[in-house]
Amino acid sequence: MFGGIGINLGMTNLFSETGESLPCTIVKIGPCYVVQIKTIEKDGYCSVQLGMIDKKEKKTTKSLQGHFKKAGILPKRKLLEFRGDFSSNFKLGDKIDASFFEEGELINIKGISKGKGFQGVVKRHNFSGVGERSHGQHNRLRAPGSIGAGSDPSRVFKGKKMAGRMGGKNVTIKNLKILKIDIDQNILIIKGSVPGNKNSYLMIKKNGTKNFRYTRK
Known part of the structure; x- marks a missing residue:
């Protein structure tokens, strides 16, 4: 599994078993939907495109409306593309949420740092x-x-x-640990800080996933 799109909801703290205060970031993960699956034969490379947050059709161009209709989902506001051959694992319209992650797992997070x-x-x-x-x-x-x-x-x-x-640059922080997961609300509580402002988009991937491309849309 490669990862998903998240939103930075701010920071908090948790206490470890020894009483140590751990700074944490609350990240809402998805729910994301598979919008497009690219292959070498058709597109020249392999990737999976994810979409997050519904968008009104009247505010979506005709070409993008057709793009989302192929996947059988509503237009999405944010798109992210993961490089790699995942065509055997997913199909158009599949949903990705917090259940794809596990507590104690290490992840990499990419975002745009605060502009100063x-x-x-x-x-x-x-x-x-x-x-x-x-x-x-x-x-x-x-x-x-x-x-x-x-x-x-x-x-x-x-x-x-x-x-x-x-500031204002793409920044990746590696090996961040997931301390807690709330599957009902699709929330990850991650140890440490992440790039970007509050309510900014984050690109989350599991360790071992190939490079992914950040797209401003």
């Missing part, structure tokens, strides 16, 4: 600044310092750590 805007080198790259304020230097505390490379090659190398936009 344009940040300096101290916050973005953990620089310590040039040094203390002295000899009239009033603006050196959080400065990046020298960035040049001398007269040879007389340029700044690409990829140098400098100020810029921070």
